[in-house]
Amino acid sequence: MRGALLVAGTTSDAGKSVLVAGLCRSLVRRGVSVAPFKAQNMSNNSVVTLDGGEIGRAQAMQAHACGLEPSVRFNPVLLKPGSDRRSQLVVRGRATVDVGARDYVTHRRRLREVVAEDLAALRAEFDVVICEGAGSPAEINLRATDLANMGLARMSDVPVLVVGDIDRGGVLAHLFGTVAVLEPEDQALIAGFVVNKFRGDPVLLAPGLDRLRALTGRPTLGVIPFAENLWLDAEDSLSAVVDAPVGRPAPPVGDRWLRVASIRLPRVSNATDVEALACEPGVSVRWVSDPERLLDADLVVLPGSKATVSDLQWLRRTGIAQALVERADEGRPILGVCGGYQMLGATIDDGVESGAGIVAGLGLLDLDISFEADKVLARSSGVGDAIGAGIPLSGYEIHHGRVRRSGDAPLLRHHDGRAEGSVRGAVWGTHWHGLLESDEFRRLLLTEVARIAGRDGFAVAPDTSVAAVRLAQLDLLADLVDEHLDTAAVDALITGGPTPGLPVINSALG
């Protein structure tokens, strides 16, 4: 089997990333060599690849579904928004320049070549490449500069499936309209539809899908049910919804829950860090954006941020900064990760990200940070120090900020003995993302939190493996694909390429 397919969506968050992951895993389970590809991603949720670059988290998750290590080849263009108007442009894993929505256009020709070249190389190396679109091809205002949806499909002659989220309502109109607004040459590549997150009786939906087929000449190749136990998404901060529970934690091992509040910073980065906590039975993790939600939390996590100084200002505006200071005074646990760690310090000297110069931090750690233009990208490993002395730890680093001075004890150490992170009372911080996935460290941290919080009835499970929980999620996705997609038709599309002779929808005014 050889070929490629592009999964586009009627909207952002329609389920493209998970459908691509499910298709990849389903193919891999059938012995096919397959790679994921997203030409251009916009996300602050990134990971560090083995080749020392940075790609969107969703492509790392899809690579994992394929049994591959993340590589910059799977996501050659990444835009990391630092504000509503400007993003850092990461090309083949390396941060290049900051671009505004308009000047991005000037980079387009070069990026087009990068994307076409990288997809061709993957297609030569793997039997199948499953591509993910970005946003929606119905955003025709962006069509002229598009590299990730119909722009990619056209330059590489790849058939397209459009997935729509029925849970939002209007899915039939969305699917029809997504084809109808396109120019005929683009329409020719849209081979079929997938309905995602369906609840209820498929018999009731069937007449709608028949009508959609009559109106568009295109089949719906699957209706994927809403899956209660599926929480893996990893797309980006869209998944960090205020008040929504993170993950699907099982009931506690003991008789009490442990409650974690993670601050929903406006430019939160690597929101997935806290998912590892929610893999533990009896640990409830919620995203919060107002100060009183910190009161009943046993642990508060201040996560990473693409805009440390401006998110720190937001903490002050919302009153969360004050709540954090009071919390630290009371000796109640706070964990800061990367940007969140930086905010906990005494000063931040930032001439790079915000250009603000020297800014006071929350003063909860004896720490001075200064930003450099050069970004640290590293997969790091080391050992525990303040928590879990000597136990092996791993994580990854994506930051411009550097520790200039630290007067606190380190949280952990690199293998070469270098100190990393800080501890002062129950305030912990580190630049490392992914640290909470180190199973033993997480267990010790949660045990310490429960002790300080006096949650005597909470006991941490002895055997949770975050890697195993994530893999089970990917298998669940593949099961959904196998059961609810017409896999024979999808296979035929992958190998046969765009369906010849598909009708064009003409929406002439009459």
Ligand SMILES: NC(=O)CC[C@H](N)C(=O)O
């Ligand atoms: N990943 C992060 O949280 C990054 C923190 C900060 N924006 C920096 O670049 O240093």
